[in-house]
Amino acid sequence: MDKIKSGTISPRRNGSADPLGANSEIGRKLKQYYDELVSDEVPDRFAQLLSQLEIADPARKKDRS
Amino acid sequence: MSASPVFKTDLLGAIPSLRAFAVSLSQNSDKADDLVQETLVKAWDKHASFQPGTNLKAWLFTILRNEFYSQMRKRGREVQDSDGIMTARLAVHPSQHGMLDLKDFRGALEQLPEDQREAIILIGASGFSYEEAAEICNCAVGTIKSRVSRARNRLQEILKISGEAEFGPDAISSQVMGSNAA
Numbered sequence: 001m002d003k004i005k006s007g008t009i010s011p012r013r014n015g016s017a018d019p020l021g022a023n024s025e026i027g028r029k030l031k032q033y034y035d036e037l038v039s040d041e042v043p044d045r046f047a048q049l050l051s052q053l054e055i056a057d058p059a060r061k062k063d064r065s
Numbered sequence: 066m067s068a069s070p071v072f073k074t075d076l077l078g079a080i081p082s083l084r085a086f087a088v089s090l091s092q093n094s095d096k097a098d099d100l101v102q103e104t105l106v107k108a109w110d111k112h113a114s115f116q117p118g119t120n121l122k123a124w125l126f127t128i129l130r131n132e133f134y135s136q137m138r139k140r141g142r143e144v145q146d147s148d149g150i151m152t153a154r155l156a157v158h159p160s161q162h163g164m165l166d167l168k169d170f171r172g173a174l175e176q177l178p179e180d181q182r183e184a185i186i187l188i189g190a191s192g193f194s195y196e197e198a199a200e201i202c203n204c205a206v207g208t209i210k211s212r213v214s215r216a217r218n219r220l221q222e223i224l225k226i227s228g229e230a231e232f233g234p235d236a237i238s239s240q241v242m243g244s245n246a247a
Contacts, residue, residue, distance in 0.1 A: 034190030037084065
């Protein structure tokens with residue numbers, strides 16, 4: 001574990017091994033930032049791409065299933 | 066062997082996470098979507114090398130990450146340059162009452178080196194274990210731990226939430242630790 005200089009950087013150290021846990025501001029913001037990205041609407045192009053890949057899949061043409 | 070419909074469904078389900086990771090890495094939503102597209106094509110081609118029952122998300126993140134770094138090498142660190150411009154525009158100031166604004170946080174995150182940013186995202190946001198993150202980044206668990214710790218310290222420095230004992234986690238820890246009670 002890294003040494004934390006007291007007075008400079010003092011994240012939550014009280015018994016928690018998780019420096020990015022729910023009580024850390026950085027941890028909360030990180031999740032908020034990421035959750036916002038995850039909930040972003042997915043453009044159709046990705047579903048279309050997968051359908052194209054599926055159709056183009058050479059193994060599929062061999063009529064096994 | 067054909068990629069099964071299940072595989073396709075699983076890929077579809079992973080897209081939101083892949084996009085979030087791609088944006089976090091590249092800090093650019095157009096590049097991020099190109100990365101995701103490339104990742105899906107590669108994943109489809111390599112689907113035979115995926116072992117069912119293992120972590121598909123980790124496998125996909127690994128592909129995406131490799132793609133990101135290989136594109137970055139090809140572009141001669143152009144990604145990094147545009148980061149610099151963005152960073153200059155987004156000077157970070159602590160908001161009033163210490164309530165950290167998401168925009169400030171984004172700006173701070175952008176200033177981290179890629180290796181630290183990806184580490185703190187994988188651990189702090191994507192929900193991977195240190196072991197999984199180490200595998201995705203092809204490095205030792207200890208390396209991930211130190212990157213996360215450096216990223217966290219750096220973010221706290223940039224956002225100036227360190228040393229301010231009036232609010233936030235510092236207030237809690239200083240009470241508990243009985244120190245730093247300014």
